[in-house]
Amino acid sequence: MSDLFKIPLNTKTKLLFSTSGSNSSIHRHNTAIQKLGFNLCYFTFDGEISAKNYTDAIRAPFVNGGTVTAHNGLKSKVIPFLDYVEPLAQQTLAVNTIINKDGKLYGYNTDCYGLHTALTKGIKESKQDIKTAIIYGNGGVSGVAFKVLQDLGIKVTIIGRNTEKVAQKRKELGIENIPHFEGPYDLVVDATPISSSPELEQNTQFIDLVKDAKIVFCHAMPEKDNKKNYLLEYCNQNDISYISGEDMYIAQLIQQYKLYFENLDSQRKITEKDIIEAWGLYN
Structure with a gap:
C-alpha cells in the first residue's frame, strides 16, 4: 500500500481491485470501507493490464471483486473471461463490476x-x-x-x-x-x-x-x-x-459497492444511505 495510507491486513482480508486510480482514490475508498467495518482492502493497478491478466487476478481466492474502467476498451474485453455476464452487460457490451463467487467470475453493469x-x-x-x-x-x-x-x-x-x-x-x-x-x-x-x-x-x-x-x-x-x-x-x-x-459515477458507485458488500457478507445489509455517508457523497 501507499505510504499515504495504512490499513491493517490479516489472513481473512479480501482485496478489491480497480484498473485505474490514484493514491487519493486508494485513500478515499479504503477510508469509506473502514467506516463501514468491512475487512476489505481497495487496491488499484498502476499502468496497463490486459483483460486476461486482470480477470486472472480477480479469480484469486483472496479477492472479492474488481472495478473495470473504460480505459483501452477493457469493459468489453473482459467479457470472454467471465463465467457469467448479466443480460444488461451483454446487451451493452460493457462490464464495469466483477464479483468473485467461489472462484467463478460474475460480470455486471451498474453504469x-x-x-x-x-x-x-x-x-x-x-x-x-x-x-x-x-x-x-x-x-x-x-x-x-x-x-x-x-x-x-x-x-x-x-x-x-x-x-x-x-x-x-x-x-x-x-x-x-x-x-x-x-x-x-x-x-x-x-x-x-x-x-x-x-x-x-x-x-x-x-x-x-x-x-x-x-x-x-x-x-x-x-x-x-x-x-x-x-x-x-x-x-x-x-x-x-x-x-x-x-452524477453518473456517484449513482453507479452506490449500486456497485452494494454488490461488493453483499458478496463479502450476505448477512449484513448495507443501504444506499450507508454508502452515501461513508463516501461523503452529495456533500
Whole structure:
C-alpha cells in the first residue's frame, strides 16, 4: 500500500481491485470501507493490464471483486473471461463490476443505472424537452448510453471520427439496422476524452453537434485528474445545459459497492444511505 495510507491486513482480508486510480482514490475508498467495518482492502493497478491478466487476478481466492474502467476498451474485453455476464452487460457490451463467487467470475453493469439517474435528473433540472440525442464516440459508454436513451424514449443515433469503428460498434450492439438520422439533436452524449483537450473547438464535427444542442452529457471527469474541462467551459459560455459524469459515477458507485458488500457478507445489509455517508457523497 501507499505510504499515504495504512490499513491493517490479516489472513481473512479480501482485496478489491480497480484498473485505474490514484493514491487519493486508494485513500478515499479504503477510508469509506473502514467506516463501514468491512475487512476489505481497495487496491488499484498502476499502468496497463490486459483483460486476461486482470480477470486472472480477480479469480484469486483472496479477492472479492474488481472495478473495470473504460480505459483501452477493457469493459468489453473482459467479457470472454467471465463465467457469467448479466443480460444488461451483454446487451451493452460493457462490464464495469466483477464479483468473485467461489472462484467463478460474475460480470455486471451498474453504469446503466448511473447514466439513467444522471440523465433523468439533469433533463428534469434543465426543464428542456428532449426528444432526440446523438452519442459521439464508440467507447464502452456508447453502448450503455444507447440502451439508456432508448429506455427513456429518446430517439438516438451514434457517430464519431472513425466511421469504421462506429459501424463496428453498431454491429456489435445489434443496432446496425436502426437508421441514422440527421440533427440538430436535443442532447449530445460525449463518449470520448475530448473534454480535457485544449483543442476541443478544433474538432468541428463535435462542436457543430454541441452548439445546436440543448443539453450536453460528458462521461469523463477531467477535474478528477486536476485537468481543465474545456467542454464544460464551452457549454457555460454558450448557455448550454451540462450534465456532469460525476452524477453518473456517484449513482453507479452506490449500486456497485452494494454488490461488493453483499458478496463479502450476505448477512449484513448495507443501504444506499450507508454508502452515501461513508463516501461523503452529495456533500
